[in-house]
Amino acid sequence: MTSFMHTVVGFITHAPTASSLAADVKFAADLINGISLIAFILVEGVLIYFVIKYRRKKGEPDKQTLYLTHHTTAEIIWTVLPTIILAVIFYYGVASFVKLRDMPKDGEIIQLTARQWIWDIKYPYCVKNAKTNSEKCIKLTSKNVNPTPENPKALQDELQKTQTQFVVAKGRKYVMQMTSTDVIHSFTIPAFYVKQDVVPGLTSRLWFEPTTVGEFVITCNEYCGDKHSGMLGKIRVMEPADFDQWKSAQLASLQKELDQDASGGPVDESALIAKGKELYGAKGCLACHTLTGAAGAAPTFKGLFGKEETLTTGAKVKVDEAYLKESMLKPAAKVVKGYAPMPNMGVEESDAKALVAFIKSLK
Numbered sequence: 001m002t003s004f005m006h007t008v009v010g011f012i013t014h015a016p017t018a019s020s021l022a023a024d025v026k027f028a029a030d031l032i033n034g035i036s037l038i039a040f041i042l043v044e045g046v047l048i049y050f051v052i053k054y055r056r057k058k059g060e061p062d063k064q065t066l067y068l069t070h071h072t073t074a075e076i077i078w079t080v081l082p083t084i085i086l087a088v089i090f091y092y093g094v095a096s097f098v099k100l101r102d103m104p105k106d107g108e109i110i111q112l113t114a115r116q117w118i119w120d121i122k123y124p125y126c127v128k129n130a131k132t133n134s135e136k137c138i139k140l141t142s143k144n145v146n147p148t149p150e151n152p153k154a155l156q157d158e159l160q161k162t163q164t165q166f167v168v169a170k171g172r173k174y175v176m177q178m179t180s181t182d183v184i185h186s187f188t189i190p191a192f193y194v195k196q197d198v199v200p201g202l203t204s205r206l207w208f209e210p211t212t213v214g215e216f217v218i219t220c221n222e223y224c225g226d227k228h229s230g231m232l233g234k235i236r237v238m239e240p241a242d243f244d245q246w247k248s249a250q251l252a253s254l255q256k257e258l259d260q261d262a263s264g265g266p267v268d269e270s271a272l273i274a275k276g277k278e279l280y281g282a283k284g285c286l287a288c289h290t291l292t293g294a295a296g297a298a299p300t301f302k303g304l305f306g307k308e309e310t311l312t313t314g315a316k317v318k319v320d321e322a323y324l325k326e327s328m329l330k331p332a333a334k335v336v337k338g339y340a341p342m343p344n345m346g347v348e349e350s351d352a353k354a355l356v357a358f359i360k361s362l363k
């Protein structure tokens with residue numbers, strides 16, 4: 001029955017279905033749209049037909065309308081038929097909804113943080129340094145694909161080509177544990193037919209099992225501010241073997257970073273600056289801080305190091321490494337006069353080091 005209905009209704013739309021539940025959800029949507037379309041055509045068709053057929057023609061005398069108190073057969077039909085149709089819609093809607101909300105116990109848990117206007121994810125794959133006991137896990141951050149003060153003519157399509165790819169393996173189950181640092185966002189992967197609000201102060205969940213290798217877009221489906229339209233991520237589904245290879249390469253490079261940090265060996269300043277520059281884009285700092293000297297929503301980074309800033313308290317501070325670091329890790333601690341406090345951008349110790357080096361390099 002279900003597969004027959006799938007064939008009948010499936011011809012209406014041809015969107016890709018790339019997760020284990022996509023076909024079910026798409027079917028429920030197509031069914032509702034299909035029934036609505038048929039009902040619309042019937043109702044409007046009969047309406048137009050009656051308007052034409054029973055209109056009063058020129059010179060015709062007034063006719064009295066038939067006086068009807070009730071019509072049992074018609075009443076039974078218009079009660080029973082819609083009840084059956086609605087029961088069918090209800091069945092398919094609930095059946096797919098229940099599956100969507102039933103989080104698999106064996107799913108791999110990916111932490112997601114949304115913020116204006118990017119997605120941050122953290123995988124449960126981590127490495128440790130035995131000596132210092134410090135840990136690093138694989139993390140990816142999307143870029144906002146909107147023009148910036150640095151690149152005002154950039155096109156979204158072009159920017160999206162260099163978008164960070166979130167990576168998952170085909171045939172594995174994933175549970176996203178999601179929260180937001182600012183406003184309500186909505187994490188959506190159209191090809192997977194999944195969508196869930198991401199709310200500050202709350203953890204919401206969503207799960208999927210990708211079934212098709214390829215690249216799919218992630219959108220934010222809740223208006224979240226003026227760069228909402230650029231909150232476009234990308235997710236790449238790989239064959240499990242390729243995914244495992246990607247994962248071990250990532251872990252190996254994290255291990256290397258950890259061991260370097262631990263040994264306190266010579267730091268490659270230019271590599272650190274390059275990493276800071278990348279983070280400036282990846283972490284979304286460019287949305288507010290320019291590199292050109294122009295003040296935007298926040299002080300420019302150009303020439304910032306060594307400058308004297310006046311804080312909202314009236315106190316003056318010299319911009320040194322410690323102050324820069326504090327401004328990133330605890331943005332509310334010291335707020336520059338004339339500005340609203342900066343939101344917490346989820347900058348971590350190791351990122352802060354690179355960002356400070358980058359800011360120092362901008363004379």
Ligand SMILES: [Cu+2]
Nearest residue numbers: 185220224231
């Ligand atoms: Cu958003």
